[in-house]
Amino acid sequence: MEMNMQYAAAVRHVPSAAQLYGGVFHAALIVADDSIAADRMRRILAELVPHRRVVIASGRAEALNLLAALPYDLVLVDMRLPGNDGAALLHHVRQAYPRIESIGMSATDDQELVNAAIAAGAIGYLLTEANDAELAYLLRSIERGGSPMDSRIARRILGSIAAYAKARTIEPIRVQAPVPSSSEQASAARLSQGLLSPRELKVLRLIAQGWSNRQIADAVYLSVNTIEFHAKSIYRKLSVKSRTQAVHEAMQHGLLN
16 A cells, blocks of 8 residues: 555656656657557556657557657567567567667566566566556656566566575686587677676676675675666676666576576
């Protein structure tokens, strides 16, 4: 009840359009074949950012045409689109339009859909079974550089990261690790080119254990601003936009071993 009241209060105090997204949010694209769900998300976005363009596409093909025709800053994709089109569209947005923030969504929590969205480049994931105030509250986090993630999904992801990190202690970092197999050639090549510095790798491993920037700063005797600088550098080098994506990418390249 208290959390719902906080959500409602957040919606009542929505800032002006110029304040949201640093004043650079111009248009959002909602991709969903459920017209009722799509109209609902359009209404929520329109209330958050008045006088901005919010467009609906019923499928991947229509979305690709709209993306090619007009600029967008935000894309919301229903992960239940037929033929795995949701993941394919998110991947296309990440590759072709890296400046666009993309978010996956579905009516209920499905771990496979969530994993597919994050792997394809989504910075967050929404469950449309949540009420309007909660969805608006989560979407507003984008203006602060956050990842709009339903709390149930975030808790499960953090639990997975914690379990993964618990099985591995933070050991001395070896930048020039041997290549164990041909399947890891790309990862090894990126490391040999100095993808992440030893300090960035250490910060990344602490992030993977769920540590906050403040906790990391205290642990390595650096300022919070310095840790935030390292985190942004890690995101840039891994071509990701959030902690969740950074950890996922690091796991794919064996950087947390």
